[in-house]
Amino acid sequence: MSSPLWITDPHLNFVSDGRRSELLQEIHDWSPSAVLIGGDIAEATSFDRYLREFATELDCPICFVLGNHDYYHGTIPQVRQSARQLMQEWPQLRWLPESGPVPLSDGSLLVGHGGWGDARAGDFDTSTILLNDYLAIQDLRSAQLEELLNREANSDPRSVLNDWLRERLRQLGDDAATSLRSQVSNALAQAESVTVLMHVPPFREACWYAGKTSDDNWAPHFVCQAAGVVLRELMSAAPDQHMTVLCGHCHGEGTVDILPNLRVLTGAAEYGAPAIQTLWPDVT
Ligand SMILES: [Fe+2]
Numbered sequence: 001m002s003s004p005l006w007i008t009d010p011h012l013n014f015v016s017d018g019r020r021s022e023l024l025q026e027i028h029d030w031s032p033s034a035v036l037i038g039g040d041i042a043e044a045t046s047f048d049r050y051l052r053e054f055a056t057e058l059d060c061p062i063c064f065v066l067g068n069h070d071y072y073h074g075t076i077p078q079v080r081q082s083a084r085q086l087m088q089e090w091p092q093l094r095w096l097p098e099s100g101p102v103p104l105s106d107g108s109l110l111v112g113h114g115g116w117g118d119a120r121a122g123d124f125d126t127s128t129i130l131l132n133d134y135l136a137i138q139d140l141r142s143a144q145l146e147e148l149l150n151r152e153a154n155s156d157p158r159s160v161l162n163d164w165l166r167e168r169l170r171q172l173g174d175d176a177a178t179s180l181r182s183q184v185s186n187a188l189a190q191a192e193s194v195t196v197l198m199h200v201p202p203f204r205e206a207c208w209y210a211g212k213t214s215d216d217n218w219a220p221h222f223v224c225q226a227a228g229v230v231l232r233e234l235m236s237a238a239p240d241q242h243m244t245v246l247c248g249h250c251h252g253e254g255t256v257d258i259l260p261n262l263r264v265l266t267g268a269a270e271y272g273a274p275a276i277q278t279l280w281p282d283v284t
């Protein structure tokens with residue numbers, strides 16, 4: 001029986017046509033029962049084009065969530081509307097936050113949400129990290145940042161990490177957590193095991209880069225803590241059931257057991273070199 005295949009952070013806008021063709025051929029050769037794409041597919045103006053190409057070339061379900069880069073040069077509502085539109089055009093394309101659970105060949109039900117780095121893990125107040133998100137996603141670009149960019153010189157990047165941005169990031173994390181609570185509860189009522197596809201790691205322990213987990217400076221931008229609280233709570237109350245979370249965003253590979261029944265796999269990624277993840281739980 002064929003197994004599902006997982007790709008995260010392919011950033012296809014940085015990939016040559018030749019490498020993209022090779023990737024599609026590798027997926028064909030695998031004959032997957034489903035393709036799972038964990039966000040950072042491309043950017044707002046191109047992610048849907050690449051997904052249409054995948055749907056044209058492949059005949060299995062293609063289940064996806066959106067990553068922060070998928071909103072670059074667009075707005076969050078516009079990009080989510082494009083994902084909805086894709087599902088209407090191509091029944092094979094499943095945007096997990098709104099598609100309903102998808103049965104996988106390992107017996108689990110797949111649900112998912114991209115999540116968001118929600119400014120809760122680590123120390124947002126002292127963080128010096130200015131993600132491109134806060135410039136390239138219109139919803140996150142504050143008036144204060146506009147002013148700083150206009151002034152250019154002597155700007156302290158920390159001063160753009162303001163209360164307004166913190167609240168916006170928290171709200172995005174809370175939205176992901178609310179969606180996952182509903183999706184996971186529904187899936188646990190129907191199946192013994194649940195696979196959750198995310199972009200942003202829901203736990204700091206799963207936020208890997210160069211073999212280490214994120215420090216206080218990076219963690220606010222790379223962990224969706226609100227989602228982690230919900231997943232831990234739901235799985236603590238279901239000790240006889242099992243959850244595997246697949247995530248990306250930090251581009252470093254790692255595995256961590258948060259609870260005896262809750263494992264998180266974080267996928268490796270390299271710009272320009274999209275890869276099929278070899279870590280797949282319980283499927284050979
Ligand atoms: Fe990425």
Ligand SMILES: [Fe+2]
Nearest residue numbers: 040067068249
């Ligand atoms: Fe990302």
